[in-house]
Amino acid sequence: MIYTDGTIAINAGSPIVTGTGTQWKKNIHGVAPGQLISIENGIAPVSMMIRAVNSDTELVLSFNAPVTLSGAKYSIATTVPDTISDAARTMSANQGYIVYFLQAMQQWMTDTGQVEIELPNGQKVTLEDVKGLASREWVGEMLYKPNSAVTRVQSPNKRNVVQLEDGGTVGFKDTVTDRYRFALISDGSTRCFSDGEYTGLDLVKIDGRYVRLETNPHAGTASMLSIVYRQANGENQHIVTIPYDTGVVATRSWIQQATGWGSVYADYPPYMTNFTNTNLPNGMYRFNQNSQNPPSVIGDRFGSVITTRYSGDIGQRIVLPNYGATHMAIHRYTGSAWESVRVLTSNMYIVDGSGYYKKSSPIVQIYPDGHYDTNDESEGAEVSRTGTGQYHITGILGYNSDGAWGVNGGISVPKDNNGLELVYVDDRVQSDGSLIIETCHRQHTHLPERFQNWRLKEVTPEGERIFYQDGELCDLPESTRLDVRVEMPQDSVWNVKQRELAEQMEREQAEREAKEAADQAGDSGE
Incomplete structure (x- = not known):
């Protein structure tokens, strides 16, 4: 076996080796006279025999050291593995530590006060003796069981306690007001209590910044909850309020998919598969060449639609083609028939020299x-x-x-x-x-x-x-x-641009459909 813990220092002309973080005297490590020590010294290590082990931090070499070193690494060949001498040393060391441990346990169970025990790695720990635990003298009555249904760990002044009830509630309680400040309920809920209108819960990041969920006063306010993002010093950065009303708080993704609103950057509204679908929810949609029954007034088949419903199946749609002469059209259902008109936009007319509007x-x-x-x-x-x-x-x-x-x-x-x-x-x-x-x-x-x-x-x-x-x-x-x-x-600047745009839209549409198909295939395979 080899022992290498800590570092050493030697001085030229002296046989003394001084260790830092070493335990040479501990029998369990097996460092003994007659063993070989090798000390790191660049490319030419210093190797000598140990003449004596004076303490955990001092050895004596068989000859004076030839060089001066400090903080050097080293290794001591304590035994040859799997030999009789190695087995004998290991058994002797273990037996010695077992005897020491039994003596320490005897002291722990019989003495009054604290018992110090040294672990095999040299670390020292202090244990409260068994008599002290049994008499609760060291606890100072912090553990308290007022009745069979409640157990408390309480502060020295006995006002603030951590209380566990047999019914399943556990939390921090004020014994003066007999109210919980924070409690985990057996039904899986968590409750925070305060003495005022503002009750909050902080979610703190490692840098100290945090998000606070906080109630608002019931009277004189239009909101019942605030979500506040704050700097570590408590400075407000962003505030979101939840209105004092019944309803659903929707995410941008939900709004986008349900109504089409909230679409930004790479997010797209859903496709309108059929222009004559009278049950379509209010919102924003896309259309392309695969959208069925488009109004004839829109011309080319790519763009966006804003749809609203007046009542039942009566509704209106504003159609916004991506390109072509028609920039906007209105498509509406009267309850019995669909009607469509183009909106007259500035690209569709001119005012002639006599002041008359004419098709442009x-x-x-x-x-x-x-x-x-x-x-x-x-x-x-x-x-x-x-x-x-x-x-x-x-x-x-x-x-x-x-x-x-x-x-x-x-x-x-x-x-x-x-x-x-x-x-x-x-x-x-x-x-x-x-x-x-x-x-x-x-x-x-x-x-x-x-x-x-x-x-x-x-x-x-x-x-x-x-x-x-x-x-x-x-x-x-x-x-x-x-x-x-x-x-x-046909080769005019405008017509060429329109063809290129149409081809680009078709390519992008094909790429989106291919991506959606691949995503769906991936989801179904999971």
Whole structure:
């Protein structure tokens, strides 16, 4: 066997070895003269024979130490394992400790006072003797049993006690008021008591910060419970109150799944599987190409729905498509039929030069000097002024095909206060889809002279005023514009973006469905 406990120090020229944390004299460890000690000294350990064991912390070597060391590790070969000498030493040591232990037990059971016992590892412990325990002298009557049904451990002043009742209640009790402060009840409940309106329970973290659950006064308050997050110094950080009312306190996840509200970041509301489901709870939902019976007014099949119910199966839904021309629609059930309308949003109309609302998208707005504006859907169209009253629109496929501005085209001409158009428009669609528009003066000669459109063309050096003639080419009047509703090609910026967005939505939908299927498969396999 080998003994290595503690560390040692030696001085060059001296045979004395001084130990720290060693127990060389204890017979159970078997350190004895004639044994070999090896002391750590870099790569060349010092090895010598032990000549004498003076105490637990002092050995004498057979020769003087060749070096000075402090706090060095060491090892002593006490016996060769599994030999007769090893067995004899072990049996002798154990027998000696057994005798010592029996003597200590005799002292513990017969003496009065405290008994000190040393354990095999050298640790010393103090035990109250049996007589002291039996007489309760050391307890100071802290353990008290007032009757057969109640047992108490009480403080020296006997006011505050830990009480155990045979019925199963255990807790901290004030004997003056005869009220529990904190109790565990046999039915599994826990109760905290206070002398006022505020009763609390603290849940404390290792850094001292804590959450307090605390009651609020019954009178003059709208809440019955507060949940308070506090710093270690007691400073309030966040407070949540529970109203003094009957109801359910819902988590964000519950609200999201039950009503759709509370969805943030990666959380998504549930899908609306059928637009004509009249029993759908109030809340927010998603829809996609798999949602059944969508209203025709929404167009593309991805987006969100806010649903409300008036009574029974009568309700309304606000539909918010993710892309496309329709930004919002209303879908409602009257009790006998579904009705749907598009909400007129700013992307769906323009106010023309005469102040009238007209269906929008895609629109090109042309100004007198030839500069122009496009909207989202007409992005990519270009206009150039090729001459007086001549404008060339390229990057398009003629007028918009839906005829919303009339069967003869899609141009809104500026008007005067009497609603009279200020110019004639002559237009030609070219073979490449581009559009040439010419504007000519419109005099309205059939009207009384003072109501006609007198537009000044120039003033001669002699001061004569020259007016445009009816049908004469002219630029648009100042502060007016020509609104043209056009058809965009499939490779226009808007159409390409819409296709890419639709493809992206389909990919994301497929990925979500695959993930949900994988999650469900994982849950079923557990």
